[in-house]
Amino acid sequence: MYFSLALKNLNGNRVRSAISMLALAIGITSLSLLTSLSSGVKNYVSSLFDAQSPLTEIVVKAQNNNFKLLQKLASQDKKNISPEIVDEIRKIPHVTSAIAQSALPNISTLQIGILGQWLQTDSMVFGAPHELLSDTNISKIDWESNQEPYPAIVSSKLLDLYNYTVAPNNNLPALNEKNFINTEIIILPNKSTFFNNSTNTISIRAKVIGFSDKVNLLGLTISEKALSSIYQKTMNTPLQDYYAINLQVDDAKNVPIVKAAVEEKGLTATSNQDIFNRINNFFLFLNFALSSLSFIILIVAGFNILNTFLANVTERFKDIGILRAIGAQKSDILKLFEIEAALLGFFGSVLGVSIAFLLGTIGNLITHSILSQFIPAEINLFNLEPLSQFGLILFGTILSIFFAYFPSQKAANLDPIQAFSH
Amino acid sequence: MIELKNISKSYKVGSNVLLAIKNLQLTIEDGEFVSIIGPSGSGKSTLLHLIGGLDTPSDGSLLINHKNISHNDDRALSTFRNKQIGFVFQDFHLLNHLTLEENISLPLLLNKHLKLTPQEIKERTKQGLIEVELLDRAHHKPTQVSGGQKQRAAIARALINHPQIILADEPTGNLDSTTGGKIIHLLKKIHQERKITLIIITHDQSIASHSQRIIEIKDGQIGQETHPHKLTH
Numbered sequence: 058m059y060f061s062l063a064l065k066n067l068n069g070n071r072v073r074s075a076i077s078m079l080a081l082a083i084g085i086t087s088l089s090l091l092t093s094l095s096s097g098v099k100n101y102v103s104s105l106f107d108a109q110s111p112l113t114e115i116v117v118k119a120q121n122n123n124f125k126l127l128q129k130l131a132s133q134d135k136k137n138i139s140p141e142i143v144d145e146i147r148k149i150p151h152v153t154s155a156i157a158q159s160a161l162p163n164i165s166t167l168q169i170g171i172l173g174q175w176l177q178t179d180s181m182v183f184g185a186p187h188e189l190l191s192d193t194n195i196s197k198i199d200w201e202s203n204q205e206p207y208p209a210i211v212s213s214k215l216l217d218l219y220n221y222t223v224a225p226n227n228n229l230p231a232l233n234e235k236n237f238i239n240t241e242i243i244i245l246p247n248k249s250t251f252f253n254n255s256t257n258t259i260s261i262r263a264k265v266i267g268f269s270d271k272v273n274l275l276g277l278t279i280s281e282k283a284l285s286s287i288y289q290k291t292m293n294t295p296l297q298d299y300y301a302i303n304l305q306v307d308d309a310k311n312v313p314i315v316k317a318a319v320e321e322k323g324l325t326a327t328s329n330q331d332i333f334n335r336i337n338n339f340f341l342f343l344n345f346a347l348s349s350l351s352f353i354i355l356i357v358a359g360f361n362i363l364n365t366f367l368a369n370v371t372e373r374f375k376d377i378g379i380l381r382a383i384g385a386q387k388s389d390i391l392k393l394f395e396i397e398a399a400l401l402g403f404f405g406s407v408l409g410v411s412i413a414f415l416l417g418t419i420g421n422l423i424t425h426s427i428l429s430q431f432i433p434a435e436i437n438l439f440n441l442e443p444l445s446q447f448g449l450i451l452f453g454t455i456l457s458i459f460f461a462y463f464p465s466q467k468a469a470n471l472d473p474i475q476a477f478s479h
Numbered sequence: 480m481i482e483l484k485n486i487s488k489s490y491k492v493g494s495n496v497l498l499a500i501k502n503l504q505l506t507i508e509d510g511e512f513v514s515i516i517g518p519s520g521s522g523k524s525t526l527l528h529l530i531g532g533l534d535t536p537s538d539g540s541l542l543i544n545h546k547n548i549s550h551n552d553d554r555a556l557s558t559f560r561n562k563q564i565g566f567v568f569q570d571f572h573l574l575n576h577l578t579l580e581e582n583i584s585l586p587l588l589l590n591k592h593l594k595l596t597p598q599e600i601k602e603r604t605k606q607g608l609i610e611v612e613l614l615d616r617a618h619h620k621p622t623q624v625s626g627g628q629k630q631r632a633a634i635a636r637a638l639i640n641h642p643q644i645i646l647a648d649e650p651t652g653n654l655d656s657t658t659g660g661k662i663i664h665l666l667k668k669i670h671q672e673r674k675i676t677l678i679i680i681t682h683d684q685s686i687a688s689h690s691q692r693i694i695e696i697k698d699g700q701i702g703q704e705t706h707p708h709k710l711t712h
Contacts, residue, residue, distance in 0.1 A: 058588040062577075069576035379572045382533060383636065384561020384589045387553050473533045477572075 059389075063397040070369060077365040078405035080358040085409025085453045086416070088351035089446060090439065093417055095347055097440035099340040103333070104436055112309040115328045117146060117302040117319050137298035142322065149318045151311040152304055159184040159284050160276075160300035161246050161291065167277060168243040169215070171232065176223050178215070179249050181276040184284025184296075189303060195267055200280050206241055206264035207283040212276065213268045240265045242277065246291040261287055355453075358405075359460040366398060366464035370471075377468055378476030387469040394465035395458055402457025406450040417441045481507040481530060481644070481676065486539035488525050488699075499525040501699040502539070509643070512670050512677045514687035517696035523680045524648055526696060530678065531564045531646045532556040544643075561589050565637025567666075569649035571629040573621040579632040580617040583607050586640045593640075607635040611665065627658035634665060644676045645669070651686060663689055 067074045119138050138157070147155045161182045169176040187197045190210070200208055213234060220231045244261040263279055279287075288296040304326075306315050312328045319326040370377070377390055385393075417439030424438045432438065488500040499522045507513055517523050528534040529541060532548060535556075541549045548559060566572075573582045584604040587595060595603070608614045611631035621629050630650060637645055647666060651659030663686050670677040679690065687693045688707050695702040 065576050065581075375572070376574055379574060380585070380589075381557070382531070382560060382566050382568075382572070383586045384557050384640075386557040389557075389589060474528055 059393055059396045060400075063393060063400055066369075066373075066393075066397055067400060070365075070372075073365050073368065074401055077358075077362050078401055078408060080361040081355070081402060081405030081453055081457065082409035082412060084351060084355035084358040085406045085449055086412045087354050088348060089410055089413035089441070089449050090417060091347040091351055092344060092445065093413070093439045093441045095340060095344045096442065096445075097436070097438040099337070100440055101432060101436050101438065102336060102340075104433060112328075112330050112333060113306045113312065115304040115306060115312060115316060115319065115326050117304060118300070118325050118327075120323060120325055137300055138302060138324065139298050142324070143299060143302055145322065146302055146304065146319060146324075149315055151307045151315050153307050154188070154303075154305040156186060156189050156303045157299040158189070158278075158301045158303065159281060159288070159296055159298075161284065161288060163247045164249045165277075166245040166248040166250055167215075168245065169219070169240060171219055171223065171240060172229050174223050174227050174229060176215075176219050177250055178218060179251060180215075182244060182246065182284065182287070183276050183278040183300065184281040185278050186281045189278075190267075190269075199266070201282055202280070203282065203286075206262035207279045208266040209242060209263035209277050209279045210267040210269045211242070211265055211278075215277075216268075234268055238265055238267070244277070244287070246287060259287075259290055355456060359456050362398065362401065362457050362460040363464065365401075366394065366461040367467075369397075370394070370464045370468040373468070374471065374476045377471050378473050381471075381473035381476060390471075391465050391469040394461060394468050398457045398461030398465065399454050401461075402454035403450065405457065406453025409453065410446045410449055414441055414446070480509055480542075480544060481505070482540075482542040482545075483526075483529070484540045484542070486529065486536045486541060488522075488529060488534065489537045499699050500529070500536070503699070503701060505694070505701060507676060507678065509676055510670075510674045511692060512667070512690045513679070514690040514693045515678065515680045515696055516682065516684070516687050516693060517702070521696045522699040523696050525699075527646050527648055527678065527680055530644070531566060532559045558591075561586055562592070562640055563643050565634075565640070565642040565645045567630070567633050567637050567645065567647035567650045569652035571621065571626070571633045571653070573629055573632060573636075575621050578618050578620055579613060579624065579628075580604055580608065582621070582632055583636045583639055586636060590640055603639065607639050610638070610669075611635040625658075626654050627661060630654060630658075630662050631665065634662070634669070638669065638673075641673075642675065644678065647677070647679045649680055649682070651681070651683065659683075659686070 117138070137159075140157075143155060143157045146152065164179045165182045167176075167178055167180050169178075187195075187200045190200060195208070195210075202208055216232060216234060216237050219237075223229065224231050242263045242265065244263055246259065246261070263277065269278065285296045288294075304315065304319075306312050309330065312330050316326040316328055380390060380393075417437075418441075420439045421437045424432060425434065483503055483505040486500055486503045486505075487498065490497045490499060503526070515523050515526065525534065529536055532551070535551075536549050539549070540547050543559070543563065548556065551559065560566075573579070574585075577585075584600050587593065587600050587603060605614065605617075608617050611634055613628060613631055613635065616624050616628055616632075621632070624632070630653075634650075645666070650666065651662055654662060666677060666679070667689055669675070677690075679686065681687050691706065693705045693707060695704070
């Protein structure tokens with residue numbers, strides 16, 4: 058009975074109800090679009106992140122070897138990981154592979170000649186077995202070449218460094234990754250462009266064969282054998298330990314277990330999940346900030362509902378009196394008005410979600426057609442998840458009930474005689 | 480039986496207290512047809528509202544079938560109005576956005592004890608419409624029918640829950656004399672057939688003359704009482 062009566066009452070105040078519904082719909086649309094955009098961007102970033110660094114990966118380092126670049130330059134006491142520790146870590150349950158990486162103990166200077174100009178920068182030099190390149194098309198024979206120039210993979214940051222510093226200052230064209238392949242790099246171990254305390258006496262030639270930000274963000278990576286040979290030449294001792302271990306865990310959910318087991322051995326373990334969680338936290342904050350803006354719109358819509366219902370109650374004093382005269386209790390009147398509010402909130406929210414769905418779908422079509430090379434087909438920039446849209450409908454309905462409560466209470470408490478006298 | 484014992488009703492108007500009913504004593508037997516007459520502002524409507532449980536007395540006791548309802552809470556009074564009282568007003572007081580059928584069925588829908596199925600409600604409403612000869616206007620809205628038809632719909636609504644008492648406040652006040660006469664005859668017929676208590680407030684002596692008892696209210700008190708017709712049952 059309440060539903061049909063409430064629907065008829067809303068229909069009786071068509072224009073006012075429609076305006077309130079529209080105000081709520083605008084709020085719900087903005088909330089839906091902003092949250093779905095935030096979720097879509099998060100998914101996009103996560104997909105990029107996941108493609109480069111799976112969430113099952115852990116990087117293990119010795120306790121004092123997890124410093125930033127400049128800290129590393131100043132650090133004198135450098136401990137590495139022994140082959141025995143690597144074996145122990147391989148035996149930790151859930152570890153599917155453990156690839157140890159070695160490194161030259163000190164910073165090296167890289168000299169890169171491009172189009173007649175020299176780019177000089179400091180970098181760590183790492184050594185890695187071929188297994189670490191299993192995802193690439195670099196063959197084992199090429200990688201483990203014993204002759205200079207040694208095949209090397211570098212961070213694309215090196216290319217950025219050239220494109221943003223050397224190229225503009227010398228009126229040279231910017232290069233892409235493909236142009237950078239086969240570029241020769243001269244490695245000067247134990248030499249820094251920052252600190253003039255070089256003991257360097259040798260130089261080694263390397264050749265860019267690929268890019269891998271997955272291995273190291275700033276460094277240059279050559280084969281383990283090549284690094285071992287350079288180490289022997291520069292340090293006059295054989296390479297006996299490792300700089301880091303790249304662990305693969307059977308399942309992302311087991312990463313915390315493996316991390317704890319590694320840390321028990323006095324080593325530091327950084328998982329991609331940690332970074333992913335930080336990204337997640339950022340998006341949580343972003344979501345909160347964007348949602349707050351929409352909430353303001355919704356609060357305005359809520360006050361509009363309050364105003365509509367106050368006007369409805371005043372206009373329907375006589376109707377309330379009639380209902381009271383024929384036996385409606387206070388609770389019946391309250392229920393009737395609150396159901397009207399719920400229906401208004403529901404229809405307004407459904408309208409808002411529908412508009413958001415339409416705009417979001419158009420937005421996704423446009424972004425996919427314009428940015429098809431950047432955004433994978435399965436990622437929607439406006440991620441309109443059905444569950445969150447249902448949640449928004451529920452939220453809009455509850456908001457409407459909340460704001461209509463005061464006028465409904467006023468209607469319910471109206472004295473029947475007073476209601477008639479209006 | 481309706482018993483009013485030393486009933487008073489006062490209202491606060493600003494800083495003044497207005498005494499609308501003063502120590503009123505009145506007994507109305509079951510099945511009586513009573514007219515209440517009196518000048519404007521004499522307290523007739525207040526008395527009707529008190530009897531109908533729309534208002535509560537400031538003092539005294541109001542007994543319906545020997546049960547004191549003067550201090551009932553809102554819930555009990557609402558149930559009382561729904562089940563035992565049928566109101567008929569001068570301005571018809573129908574909900575304009577509902578059809579006549581929907582207006583008539585409202586007291587049934589508000590009756591929490593009957594628990595009728597929608598089909599039963601529809602059937603009972605249909606009987607009500609037939610009784611007041613409005614079946615062909617069932618799906619019309621109040622704005623689409625004449626004043627007489629509106630009042631007949633209001634009477635059907637008042638009767639739908641089979642109340643013991645019908646309270647009619649100037650039921651012909653907004654109707655022409657011919658239509659008004661028909662409404663009075665309808666009320667009289669219903670009173671005789673259903674043997675319910677009928678209390679009519681009127682200014683019109685000719686209407687009052689149809690009743691068994693005419694009570695005059697003057698300054699919130701009972702004045703002259705006459706008996707144009709004796710009880711027939």
